[in-house]
Amino acid sequence: MSEPETSATAEESIPDIPTRIRTGLSAGFRTSLKIIKVSVPLYVAVTLLKGTPALDLLGKVFAPVMGIFGLPGEAAFAFVAAFLLNLYAAIAVIAPLHLAPFQVTQCGLMMGIAHNLVVEGGVLSTTGARGGVLTLCRVAIACVAGLLLRGLWSLWEVASSWTMALSGGS
């Protein structure tokens, strides 16, 4: 078999379904293993740190910044994990903090936009795009998205309190 020409589809030859399932399973387990190696130690570390003055202090320092987005100061630690590593590391930090549902959503939105900045910035540069600019954009966009969601959330709360008041009054 010769190499397929540079046709429009740019696709390799198609493996049969059992092969694909095997490829998928092994890729899935390999990814899982990588994730667990990072998330288990982080989760344990944060759980153990939670009661100590160290995390409280960190929380107090970052409270003003995190407060802009409706998050507690401790969430800053999760942002560090998300920016430098990946979302699985961030989740391992967030889970033991027991945040409110809105706060988890907020973290998911902002970190979904800006995470794994080192590796992904490299990937984007390789395509010929401006990796550095895009990485800065991601952090900025994450902040905009965070403010947007917080605004929407406040509107939603006001609206639902009105509906509550109205239905309570009738």
Add this chain to the structure above:
Amino acid sequence: MEGLLPALLGALQLSAKLILIIVPLVTLFEVMRYLPVFRRAGNVVEPMMRGVGLTRDAAVPLFTGIFLGIAYGAGIIIRVAQQKGLPARELFLMGLFLATCHSVIEDILIFIVIGGNGLAILVVRLGLAVFLTGLMARVWKPV
């Protein structure tokens, strides 16, 4: 340390949940990715892509990034981008779109696992990506 055991249990529980999401998702993608539907999807999305300043050539890397993510989809994104010789403007627009909205399935699922609202995340990310990319496409005119 008396806190260590519950911490370990919690960590294992979280890991188990993550594996239950990742393994089926990756397997499903591997099985489905060769279906002709996905190859022809370019025709359907072309009008939508034009709105944000992108052409058909960017469809494969764009959708790989949206569904798979930048790191995992890197192989496909880099290869197609170079093969098609996408112009700088289109690469920037694609990068901007993907920066805001990528890996939507996996990222959102894992935040649902710890109690987040997936729909809110998806709507804000997609909306913001379309808005920003559309805006930049009008600012940076094609030559």
